[in-house]
Amino acid sequence: VSAPLTGVQVLEVEPGFGVYAGRLLASLGADVVTLVASEDEFPVFARHKNATVLAETDYTAEFHRSGRQYDVVGPLTSEGGRRALRAGLDAAGILLTGLRTSELRALDLTPAALRERHPRLVHLSVTPYGLDGPRAEDPACDLTVVAAGGLLSLAGEPGRAPTRPYGHQAVVAASLHGTFAALVALRVAEASGEGQLVDVSAHDAVAHSLENAAQFWDLEGVIRHRTGGEDPEAGNGLYACADGHVYLMTAMHGGLIGWDRFVRWLGSYDGDLAALLLHEQWLDMTWRRTNEAKVQFRQLFESFTLPRNERDLFVDGQANGVAIAPVADAMNLLSSPQLSERDFFRQEVLPNGRTVSFPGPPFRMSRTPADVALYPRLGAWLEEAR
């Protein structure tokens, strides 16, 4: 049994916003080699024997940078760097870069040059704003792209600064769109022998994630704003329980979701409570958005949840067809019975002897299983190409 991208060689040069794409391609069995100038560019856990105690470690970046082979070739503009780049391009099926047009030009990796010398190559370019246009060369980071793409305006508490979602989500969104599109282009290349440029903009990828905010503006003239910490409507939000919080969804964007099942569930424990929720005002979606409704609902529902614990509410609610979930953190997940039974987490021993856990692949394929290490397999294709 082999992974689905077995035999696909990916050359990665400063992947930038495409860094998570490199990890995904590796998880699907592609042989991903990243060219770096020196060992200083290795992921931090590979570099420092005591890396686990560094105060300013960006664990997200380390996770994204993992899973592939690093090859030290000196600066890419040096003779050694250029030689490695040429050899890599001769053998690669996919080139993954995060370089802007001016930087591609300096390395002679422009679309025209690649088309002429490597006509079968799929060039996956993942940059903050795409390779052309008025902002193509602007400096950027994950935070500024999440802002420019509109997602940041929806996240955070009213009256305070908008807040960035955890985990470099502009990088994630761009890498995901890029990986999908690169696999479309790879299929074309393998069938026709014709490669192409896949030009991904992280800015576009973030704008693609605004749920329905663009359509609210387009169709109803309404601009959605951040509402963090406030329930959007009664029966949709975080509610306190004995040992933490649960997330309950009985309504979303002006529609009810399983309200009857929810009321029946409460009624099986407390008929009086259910009777209060059977009042027809709870079917009025306009009223449910009022502060009065949100406060009333919270009082009623928390009278039920506060004596109960998170896990019991989740299991019992779900068994009764109610959309309810525990609010977890990473430590809860590491000991989750569900994830444990599915052997989701992987363990690996780092160079400093410490064992760490990290997520297994995001998908399971019955014939061509995907998997990926934290630290690199030794891909030898680049050595052979030289």
Next chain:
Amino acid sequence: MTAPGPLHGIRVADFTWVGAGPFATKQLAEFGADVIKVESSVRTDDIRTMRPFKDGVAGVNRSGYFANRNPNKRSILLDLRQDAGRRLALRLIERSDIVANNFTSGVMDRLGLGYEAVRAVNPSAIYLSMPMVGDEGPDRASRGYGLMLGAMSGFIGVSGHADGNPVGTGTNYPDHVPNPLHAAIAVMAALRHRDATGEGQHVELSQLESTVNVIGGSILEASVTSRAPRRQGNAQPGAAPHGVYPCAGTDTWCAIGVFTDEQWTALCRTLDAGELLAVDRWRTAEGRCADRDLIDAELVASTQRHEVWALTDRLCTNGVPAAVVEDARDVTLHDAQLRHRGHWVALPHVEMGSSLYDASAARLSRTPGRLTSAAPRLGEHTREVACDVLGLTAEEYEALDREHVFR
């Protein structure tokens, strides 16, 4: 005439609904696959009845929430509770390359459309299922939505101000980014295997496991430090200042990230804040990171004097990563870069008129994706698909229609 897309010839029997599933099959449809959305008029897709609606008027064919997830697709009504409806669904599956659903685990099996049933009629089919937490395990029967996955995965809890509430993205984010795209990626990988061997397979996307992957760093950190990461607002390890700062006007914000000493100098000069440059210990990243909160307070006093678009332009020109916190009006009307890339596509629709859709974030130079038709009206293509794809004669179609199989 435009060339067919790169996935032309691939047919998708699409049983997905609500958020994550339809966004996955939208990717396939945009690149040319024939995506046939199997719907019910008895139990309509929840988001057909969710805001926003064209002109604020509700209707199953008027929701922009639904529309943006379903362009380039065809819609057939089938009553899957009737044997005849199920038989037609299996016939569609026989004639498809990909079969997709995002129901609660077990629902497709109960309909007689689980993977084993599909494999029996079409062994080369790629069967995508997207259960909430996977098909095994104590919680396998869970149902839910993106916001709940945000809570269960730890995403909401770790996003927000250090001294504030858990806030996440303010959207059902797992439905829009990790889950549809991880699913579409796995389907493309499975297609490569099928192209080479003729073999289909079951691709299972546990929406919880997929979402945990996009905050994989939190698991790594918890594992290394034996402590779950805490909310950090807009802070970024190794960089300071790094945050969102108020500008002139109401609720107007500028995002700025300083990663190098050169960017720090450029920021202070652009803001005419020479006094910040004079602080010795802030000349290194280490010193700035140690005084994050202090620097943020200084910057707020300074940025408030500036108009946001002009300030971000000047900062970018001077080499400092910066951007306006754009809202929906900004990204759709004012953003020149999104306009240049053709991000927003207006598609005409019989009931909705012209409305906005997001095009793919990926531009392919040789075989681009294209949005060519608006989301289908409920059951719009029922007869067309029944006759042209499923091979029913007009008489057979009419007879089944009289038995309410197409509803």
